[in-house]
Amino acid sequence: MRITQGTFSFLPDLSDEQIGKQVEYCLDKGWAIGIEYTDDPHPRNTYWDMFGMPMFDVRDAAGIMLEVTACRKTFPQHYIRVTAFDSTHGTESVVLSFIINRPAKEPGFRLIRSEEPGRTIRYSIESYAVQAHAEGERY
Amino acid sequence: MDNPTPATTPKALWEGSGVRTVLDKLNAELIGLTPVKRRIADIAALLLVDKLRQLEGLQSQPPSLHMCFTGNPGTGKTTVAMRMAEVLKQLGYVRKGHLVAVTRDDLVGQFIGHTAPKTKEIIKKAMGGVLFIDEAYYLYRPENERDYGQEAIEILLQAMENHRDDLVVILAGYKDRMDTFFSSNPGMASRIAHNIDFPDYSEGELMQIADLMLERLNYHFDDDARAAFAHYIHLRRQQPHFANARSIRNALDRIRLRHATRVLEADHALTREQLTTLQAADILASRVFNSGASH
Numbered sequence: 001m002r003i004t005q006g007t008f009s010f011l012p013d014l015s016d017e018q019i020g021k022q023v024e025y026c027l028d029k030g031w032a033i034g035i036e037y038t039d040d041p042h043p044r045n046t047y048w049d050m051f052g053m054p055m056f057d058v059r060d061a062a063g064i065m066l067e068v069t070a071c072r073k074t075f076p077q078h079y080i081r082v083t084a085f086d087s088t089h090g091t092e093s094v095v096l097s098f099i100i101n102r103p104a105k106e107p108g109f110r111l112i113r114s115e116e117p118g119r120t121i122r123y124s125i126e127s128y129a130v131q132a133h134a135e136g137e138r139y
Numbered sequence: 140m141d142n143p144t145p146a147t148t149p150k151a152l153w154e155g156s157g158v159r160t161v162l163d164k165l166n167a168e169l170i171g172l173t174p175v176k177r178r179i180a181d182i183a184a185l186l187l188v189d190k191l192r193q194l195e196g197l198q199s200q201p202p203s204l205h206m207c208f209t210g211n212p213g214t215g216k217t218t219v220a221m222r223m224a225e226v227l228k229q230l231g232y233v234r235k236g237h238l239v240a241v242t243r244d245d246l247v248g249q250f251i252g253h254t255a256p257k258t259k260e261i262i263k264k265a266m267g268g269v270l271f272i273d274e275a276y277y278l279y280r281p282e283n284e285r286d287y288g289q290e291a292i293e294i295l296l297q298a299m300e301n302h303r304d305d306l307v308v309i310l311a312g313y314k315d316r317m318d319t320f321f322s323s324n325p326g327m328a329s330r331i332a333h334n335i336d337f338p339d340y341s342e343g344e345l346m347q348i349a350d351l352m353l354e355r356l357n358y359h360f361d362d363d364a365r366a367a368f369a370h371y372i373h374l375r376r377q378q379p380h381f382a383n384a385r386s387i388r389n390a391l392d393r394i395r396l397r398h399a400t401r402v403l404e405a406d407h408a409l410t411r412e413q414l415t416t417l418q419a420a421d422i423l424a425s426r427v428f429n430s431g432a433s434h
Contacts, residue, residue: 059266
């Protein structure tokens with residue numbers, strides 16, 4: 001199941017050139033680019049692991065692309081996203097983020113039904129990617 | 140289809156490209172340094188011709204612009220490097236035109252495995268602009284074969300080769316020590332296309348530099364002071380540790396100190412003229428004149 005999240009989620013995956021242009025747009029706006037990765041694409045999993053520091057002082061997309069390449073090399077089978085952080089007072093949050101790498105096989109989510117008192121059923125989802133390995137073996 | 144190239148003479152193109160303004164500005168703000176200016180003009184010409192060739196569908200490869208500035212202390216290496224980023228931006232060679240100035244400390248780490256990330260971090264920052272490495276010969280310490288500088292050099296070389304379109308590296312340092320550096324790092328020497336030697340300034344040029352510096356600070360010499368300072372330059376040039384424009388700047392700073400002390404002794408209100416005029420007395424009090432006499 002192909003996971004979609006963030007900006008451009010309805011588009012096919014961006015090529016490197018397209019990623020570069022989006023990054024250029026962010027840099028022109030003065031946003032700081034960060035690169036994050038995770039194996040768990042659960043929609044509520046907001047905090048992915050950062051790959052290095054957010055790049056507050058990189059001025060050109062070519063610099064960011066170096067880091068993108070390095071991250072893909074380190075985590076070829078993870079979800080990787082680029083985030084753009086706007087430090088303007090009052091905003092101070094991520095204003096754009098898009099996925100730039102995904103595992104070859106995306107197992108998707110398991111629907112969990114839990115029985116509650118009074119015949120109530122609660123539903124939740126869990127990534128198969130997380131289930132596949134025990135906590136200590138995931139990283 | 141008609142020939143798409145507009146029928147412009149190369150001369151008109153040169154005038155219209157903004158290159159002219161860049162070079163005029165350099166001429167106005169940098170005294171002397173003819174070889175440097177000539178090289179910048181050459182590079183500008185090549186970039187323009189490349190554009191023309193591109194229009195004709197001819198092969199056009201952006202030239203490698205890694206440079207090395209050598210010269211005695213105070214000949215303007217750092218100043219020109221700072222300016223270079225701006226110039227290359229206006230010529231359309233680099234995209235962002237920012238300058239990242241570093242020395243050995245910023246590139247070389249303190250323990251095994253520290254150097255590579257540090258150097259890569261700097262390269263990442265310099266992408267799209269100019270990476271200026273001052274006193275580059277410190278990167279290589281032949282007396283210590285385990286020195287991490289070598290690792291930084293290797294990473295730099297790789298970046299200079301693979302990211303030629305994204306990054307211009309400028310090395311700067313004193314001539315003799317840079318020569319030693321290059322002879323022990325042939326890889327570095329072969330990747331640097333432009334070796335620009337900064338000549339020492341003549342006395343006339345030093346005087347012009349002094350005038351320019353004073354003008355920026357809203358001071359000026361009176362006639363006697365000018366003569367005295369010309370003499371000062373003549374004497375100072377023969378003394379050891381003469382650092383061209385840097386010595387001139389230091390001398391001017393000291394002259395301003397003496398000027399300040401002198402005008403404070405006045406018991407009447409100071410005029411604008413008094414506040415801006417440096418007199419011969421301010422200059423002649425210098426130690427340089429004494430030692431000149433004793434020799």
